[in-house]
Amino acid sequence: MMMKVHSSWFIVHSILFFLVLCAMLCTPCPGFSQSISSAELINNAKQYDGKLVIYEGEVIGDVMLRGEYAWINVNDEKNAIGIWIKKELIKDIVYTGSYKVGGDLVEITGKFNRSCVEHGGDLDIHAQSITKISSGNKTPHSVNKEEINLILFLSGIITVVFLLRLITKKFKA
Amino acid sequence: MILKPQLKDIKYIGYYLGKITIGVGFTMFVPFIMGLVFGEINPALDFLFSAEIALLCGLILTWVCATDKELNWMQGMVVVSSSWLVAMVLSAIPLFLSGHYKSFLDSCFETMSGFTTTGLTLVQDLDHLSYAHNLWRHLGPFIGGQGIVIIALALFMKGSAASFKMYVGEARDEKILPNVIHTARFIWLISIVYLVIGTLALGIVGMLIGLKPQNAFFHGACVFMAGFDTAGFAPQSQNILYYHSQIFEIVTIVIIIFGSLNFNLHYQFWSGNRKELMRNIETRTFLLSVMFTFFIVTIGLNKLGVYSNALILFRKGFFQLISGHTTTGYMTIYAQQFIKEWGHLALTGIICAMALGGCACSTAGGIKMLRVGIIFKAVRQDIKALVLPDHAIVAQKFHHMKTVFLEDAQARAVLVITMSYITIYVLGALIGVGCGYPVLDSLFESTSAAANVCFSCGITDAGMPTILKVTYIIQMWAGRLEFMSVFALLGFIVAFFKGK
Numbered sequence: 001m002m003m004k005v006h007s008s009w010f011i012v013h014s015i016l017f018f019l020v021l022c023a024m025l026c027t028p029c030p031g032f033s034q035s036i037s038s039a040e041l042i043n044n045a046k047q048y049d050g051k052l053v054i055y056e057g058e059v060i061g062d063v064m065l066r067g068e069y070a071w072i073n074v075n076d077e078k079n080a081i082g083i084w085i086k087k088e089l090i091k092d093i094v095y096t097g098s099y100k101v102g103g104d105l106v107e108i109t110g111k112f113n114r115s116c117v118e119h120g121g122d123l124d125i126h127a128q129s130i131t132k133i134s135s136g137n138k139t140p141h142s143v144n145k146e147e148i149n150l151i152l153f154l155s156g157i158i159t160v161v162f163l164l165r166l167i168t169k170k171f172k173a
Numbered sequence: 174m175i176l177k178p179q180l181k182d183i184k185y186i187g188y189y190l191g192k193i194t195i196g197v198g199f200t201m202f203v204p205f206i207m208g209l210v211f212g213e214i215n216p217a218l219d220f221l222f223s224a225e226i227a228l229l230c231g232l233i234l235t236w237v238c239a240t241d242k243e244l245n246w247m248q249g250m251v252v253v254s255s256s257w258l259v260a261m262v263l264s265a266i267p268l269f270l271s272g273h274y275k276s277f278l279d280s281c282f283e284t285m286s287g288f289t290t291t292g293l294t295l296v297q298d299l300d301h302l303s304y305a306h307n308l309w310r311h312l313g314p315f316i317g318g319q320g321i322v323i324i325a326l327a328l329f330m331k332g333s334a335a336s337f338k339m340y341v342g343e344a345r346d347e348k349i350l351p352n353v354i355h356t357a358r359f360i361w362l363i364s365i366v367y368l369v370i371g372t373l374a375l376g377i378v379g380m381l382i383g384l385k386p387q388n389a390f391f392h393g394a395c396v397f398m399a400g401f402d403t404a405g406f407a408p409q410s411q412n413i414l415y416y417h418s419q420i421f422e423i424v425t426i427v428i429i430i431f432g433s434l435n436f437n438l439h440y441q442f443w444s445g446n447r448k449e450l451m452r453n454i455e456t457r458t459f460l461l462s463v464m465f466t467f468f469i470v471t472i473g474l475n476k477l478g479v480y481s482n483a484l485i486l487f488r489k490g491f492f493q494l495i496s497g498h499t500t501t502g503y504m505t506i507y508a509q510q511f512i513k514e515w516g517h518l519a520l521t522g523i524i525c526a527m528a529l530g531g532c533a534c535s536t537a538g539g540i541k542m543l544r545v546g547i548i549f550k551a552v553r554q555d556i557k558a559l560v561l562p563d564h565a566i567v568a569q570k571f572h573h574m575k576t577v578f579l580e581d582a583q584a585r586a587v588l589v590i591t592m593s594y595i596t597i598y599v600l601g602a603l604i605g606v607g608c609g610y611p612v613l614d615s616l617f618e619s620t621s622a623a624a625n626v627c628f629s630c631g632i633t634d635a636g637m638p639t640i641l642k643v644t645y646i647i648q649m650w651a652g653r654l655e656f657m658s659v660f661a662l663l664g665f666i667v668a669f670f671k672g673k
Contacts, residue, residue, distance in 0.1 A: 039509075042507045042509050042510065042513075043509055043513060045510070045513070045514065046514075060300040060301075060409070061300060061388075061409055061415065062383060062384045062385055062388055063383070064382055064383030064384060064416075064417070065383045066382070066383060070383070071383070071417045073409070073411060073415060075300055075410065077298075079410070079411075079507065080300065080409070080410050080411050080415070082411070082414065082415075082417050084417075097300055097301055098300070098301065099213060099216075099301055099302060099303040099304065100213075102301075114514075115479070115480055115481060115485060115489075117481055117482070117485065119417060120419055120484075120485060120488045120489070121480050121485035121486075121488055121489045122414060122417060122505070123414075123506070123507060123510070124417075139301075141213075141214070141215050143214050143215065143218075144215050144218060147215075147218045147219070147222055147270075148218065150222060151218065151221055151222050151225060154222070154225040154226065154229060155225065157229060158225060158228060158229050158232065161229065161232050161233060161236065162232060164236070165232065165235075165236045168236070
């Protein structure tokens with residue numbers, strides 16, 4: 001009798017655990033990435049053409065406003081892809097990647113176009129939603145003191161060579 | 174018997190090499206100032222350090238090898254070919270210090286690619302590169318396109334026989350003005366005038382399409398320099414696709430066509446002789462060749478249904494075609510799309526366009542339109558001679574600045590260079606195949622490197638074999654200098670070791 005209760009308890013809990021696991025796998029959420037890489041999208045563009053995709057990466061360069069929409073370029077460390085997005089959806093974007101700044105990390109959900117009819121055949125994504133995964137920040141660049149010392153050392157050598165050149169020229173003359 | 178070069182030969186070469194090295198050092202102050210202006214201290218220090226090394230090398234060479242003697246042909250050619258190698262190494266120092274290159278060889282590849290106006294790149298994380306380093310990448314094509322030696326001639330040298338030998342050694346056998354120094358200065362004058370106009374045009378378009386004013390003009394200057402000099406570098410990793418703008422693409426097309434035209438044609442145009450543009454064998458051959466190769470590309474793309482309508486096919490197809498034909502290599506598609514989507518026929522059209530190249534005495538690479546035109550005229554002459562009676566005298570003429578009768582020696586010289594190009598395209602492809610890449614991909618990349626184009630189908634990558642990197646560096650260098658000065662350097666080295 002005791003054994004029977006134990007086994008049914010085990011079966012119920014196993015089913016529950018399985019259902020929870022399935023629910024977790026099926027629910028898209030930041031941190032549990034279902035995003036597709038740029039390389040996968042570009043290399044298999046025909047396969048993904050017109051499909052809804054999730055793509056994540058760093059916003060780089062300029063946010064280019066075009067009327068009610070804007071172009072942002074999102075780089076996933078392999079390639080950057082152009083994202084056509086409504087102006088109101090990019091309010092949260094503060095940092096865009098450059099030498100001095102690490103750009104905001106975003107997750108884009110949108111329609112992938114191998115050759116966008118609206119945009120002259122560009123490979124792009126028309127965003128439906130955007131989620132900011134993490135905020136960018138200013139990249140610290142501390143001054144390289146060793147390089148400064150080398151520069152000073154080389155300046156000294158150049159001055160000596162220059163003077164020696166002048167002296168030998170005068171002697172020859 | 175081969176004569177061994179004497180110490181004085183090396184001394185003369187060293188002296189002129191030193192002068193050019195000093196010139197390279199001074200140009201590094203441009204990105205240095207840029208770095209200071211944008212508050213990029215470490216990049217500015219990279220350029221100051223590299224400039225000092227270049228100046229020190231130049232000062233020592235001009236001091237130790239001081240001479241007032243003129244160069245002979247051999248020495249002039251050796252100075253040119255070796256100065257490109259020295260410039261490559263010195264200019265690679267600041268790029269390597271940026272930390273955006275995996276090895277020093279990669280940064281050497283980048284600078285050789287820039288100077289030779291090729292544009293193939295091995296940079297890592299380009300979107301986070303400093304303004305100063307990015308400017309240096311684009312300044313390379315602007316210096317190399319006009320000619321590293323030309324800048325030295327225009328700034329540091331008085332008119333002499335040595336100047337002409339070096340001018341010719343840098344693949345510019347046409348004098349626009351009677352004096353070679355005046356010709357060098359004219360080339361720089363028109364380049365700077367176009368730089369101002371082109372930067373303004375692209376900067377304004379950039380602002381209209383949503384770039385920040387500072388970035389609009391910076392990108393404008395960079396895209397102009399790499400576009401007019403048919404290099405294909407761009408400040409962002411997506412190349413011209415970054416801008417998502419048709420107007421930007423149109424302005425870029427105008428700039429790259431201007432850059433691929435003979436400087437002599439620019440001179441004729443500026444001095445009021447506008448008819449020359451229509452009569453010249455190069456412009457006519459260029460027009461026909463663009464039409465023919467675009468026809469092949471269109472059939473290829475249409476057959477596979479790559480683009481959904483004619484307008485898109487024209488926009489994408491023509492941009493890549495004209496970019497390849499002018500040997501610029503600007504792209505509005507991803508490199509992988511060439512192989513994955515374009516198909517063999519369209520790709521063959523692009524390879525043909527790249528191989529043929531732009532005009533002689535321009536910033537473009539490839540076999541060149543003047544040579545292609547002359548070959549056609551020579552073939553026509555031979556066919557005529559076969560058809561007409563034996564005693565008939567067959568004369569063939571062509572118009573290039575003036576009407577010229579085609580001579581056998583001229584046709585032979587043209588064929589030698591053309592065969593050299595074809596050989597180097599095939600050799601590079603064979604090495605690519607040897608490294609395990611497919612035949613068409615290898616031929617595409619090899620032609621792109623040797624014709625100084627920039628198109629990549631994905632082979633050019635920091636992870637490619639070292640032997641392929643070295644092969645492409647040699648191809649870019651030999652292709653840009655049109656072989657003669659490279660052959661002279663090889664001959665000089667052989668004579669040094671085997672001569673008596």
